[in-house]
Amino acid sequence: MVRDTIAKRILLCEILGFGAVIVLLWMDELLDLPHVLFHSRPTPTNWAECLLESIVVAFLGFLVLIWSQVLLARVRYLEGFLPVCRQCRRIRVGDEWMSLETYMARYEKEAVSYGLCPDCAEKLRDVEASIRAET
Numbered sequence: 001m002v003r004d005t006i007a008k009r010i011l012l013c014e015i016l017g018f019g020a021v022i023v024l025l026w027m028d029e030l031l032d033l034p035h036v037l038f039h040s041r042p043t044p045t046n047w048a049e050c051l052l053e054s055i056v057v058a059f060l061g062f063l064v065l066i067w068s069q070v071l072l073a074r075v076r077y078l079e080g081f082l083p084v085c086r087q088c089r090r091i092r093v094g095d096e097w098m099s100l101e102t103y104m105a106r107y108e109k110e111a112v113s114y115g116l117c118p119d120c121a122e123k124l125r126d127v128e129a130s131i132r133a134e135t
Helices: 002-031 033-038 047-079 100-108 118-134
Strands: 091-093 096-098
Touching: 002 033, 002 047, 091 100, 096 100
Parallel strands: none
Antiparallel strands: 091 096
């Protein structure tokens, strides 16, 4: 949930940044900012140029937003991995290593039930059959 909020804030900041650039383009065109701020020669208003610049900035902003969403989805996916000890199968959460049952009880709020997958059930049957055959 926190990751989604951070992703939304990042995208909102990008939208606001590109919006600010478009507003600055129009303020420059309407107010002739170089003339007002630096006392340079006044320039005539060119609506077509400003519109074209705004469209280009909006298109680039759209591309950046799409790419950011792809990258944020990738980060979200990669952050979803649980580090598991290959020897004892405990899970690392922060600096703490805990059993799967403890992790599920603490973070998933769901009960753990045990069973056998079809492959393990077949292996168990084979082992039981070989034990019976030996006796």
